[in-house]
Amino acid sequence: MIATRAYAVPGPSKPMVPFSLERRDPGPRDVVIEIRYCGICHSDVHQARDEWGGSTYPMVPGHEIVGEVSAVGAEVRKLRAGDLAGVGCMVDSCRACAYCRRGEEQFCADGASFTYNSEDRHGQPTYGGYSTCIVVDEAFALRLPPGCDLARVAPLLCAGITTYSPLKRAGVGPGKRVGIVGLGGLGHVAVKLARSLGAEVAVLTTSAKKREDALALGAHEVIVSKDAAAMEAQRGRFDYLLDTVSAPHDLDALLDTLAPDGELTLVGLPTESPTVEPGKLVLKRRRLGGSLIGGIAETQEMLDYCAARGIVADVELIPMQKVEAAYERLVRGDVKYRFVIDLASLR
Numbered sequence: 001m002i003a004t005r006a007y008a009v010p011g012p013s014k015p016m017v018p019f020s021l022e023r024r025d026p027g028p029r030d031v032v033i034e035i036r037y038c039g040i041c042h043s044d045v046h047q048a049r050d051e052w053g054g055s056t057y058p059m060v061p062g063h064e065i066v067g068e069v070s071a072v073g074a075e076v077r078k079l080r081a082g083d084l085a086g087v088g089c090m091v092d093s094c095r096a097c098a099y100c101r102r103g104e105e106q107f108c109a110d111g112a113s114f115t116y117n118s119e120d121r122h123g124q125p126t127y128g129g130y131s132t133c134i135v136v137d138e139a140f141a142l143r144l145p146p147g148c149d150l151a152r153v154a155p156l157l158c159a160g161i162t163t164y165s166p167l168k169r170a171g172v173g174p175g176k177r178v179g180i181v182g183l184g185g186l187g188h189v190a191v192k193l194a195r196s197l198g199a200e201v202a203v204l205t206t207s208a209k210k211r212e213d214a215l216a217l218g219a220h221e222v223i224v225s226k227d228a229a230a231m232e233a234q235r236g237r238f239d240y241l242l243d244t245v246s247a248p249h250d251l252d253a254l255l256d257t258l259a260p261d262g263e264l265t266l267v268g269l270p271t272e273s274p275t276v277e278p279g280k281l282v283l284k285r286r287r288l289g290g291s292l293i294g295g296i297a298e299t300q301e302m303l304d305y306c307a308a309r310g311i312v313a314d315v316e317l318i319p320m321q322k323v324e325a326a327y328e329r330l331v332r333g334d335v336k337y338r339f340v341i342d343l344a345s346l347r
Contacts, residue, residue: 001025002032005346006131007320008058012050015324019058021127023135028073031141033085038129039064039155039313040339042185042246043269045327047117051271055117062129062341063089063115064157066150076138084144086303088157089293091115091126091140103295130320132346142300145307152312155185155338156303158293159313163190163242164302165294166265167197170240174198179241180219181254183210186244186267188337191217192311194242202238204254213336231257238262248272255280255288263287313338319345
């Protein structure tokens with residue numbers, strides 16, 4: 001077993017504390033990754049505080065994991081010791097169902113093993129990237145290019161694939177009028193991706209203070225969604241909206257900005273369920289959908305795409321010991337735009 005330092009949440013209303021765990025010894029197809037950085041996703045906060053229900057403790061959050069391979073099993077072919085690698089939201093699946101066979105392990109009929117707050121295929125709890133080491137089957141490890149900025153790549157393992165997958169599926173590209181709703185950890189990556197795909201990109205935000213940042217990130221314009229007149233001027237304009245907001249907000253107002261046959265995709269998960277006026281969809285043949293992450297193959301595709309175009313996240317590095325303060329700031333929206341933990345602080 002591999003002794004591993006970590007931080008864990010003991011319970012839903014308790015602060016994170018130092019924690020020791022043992023990773024399994026690597027099997028023939030396993031990869032051992034010494035974790036250098038781990039991003040903080042808003043879903044970490046939701047699960048650590050049991051805001052979605054179903055959380056189990058002690059919990060070691062973190063699914064935006066990057067680091068260096070320190071050892072590989074005898075049958076591993078994808079990675080070698082010394083390579084840079086990442087782990088995203090999943091660490092295993094049944095690999096036999098129809099979803100797994102077509103590369104959509106996130107929908108595994110037998111239930112994917114998520115990187116934390118889940119169980120592995122042996123019924124043991126999974127522990128995430130707020131730790132110094134992880135052992136994962138090579139099928140769920142992602143290749144990273146040599147020399148990349150690991151800290152800024154880390155958020156792509158969740159924020160990147162969460163936004164890349166729906167943008168790709170919607171056919172976002174030249175001639176498409178796209179709105180990114182929210183400019184946070186997901187939204188700022190979505191802006192970069194949508195612009196790189198050639199779309200006309202607008203950011204819809206409640207904060208006028210984010211105008212300069214949004215334009216610097218690649219948006220062509222910024223619409224303050226609290227401004228009723230500004231929103232009225234957008235009626236029927238957009239072909240596609242990607243909604244990254246995890247706080248309660250008005251979906252009807254967003255649907256009004258879609259053109260006929262337009263689509264609104266939700267990737268944020270507010271703790272309160274929104275309501276939608278059916279006429280907003282029916283009368284203009286609009287579509288309302290959702291998206292989670294992507295499969296392993298699509299995640300690798302996203303990483304390769306971003307590497308080729310220099311797309312990385314804007315991050316604020318913190319030591320592990322300041323994670324509680326980072327959670328509070330994240331809830332307030334006080335971060336530009338993703339907290340990333342430097343795991344050297346645990347060594």
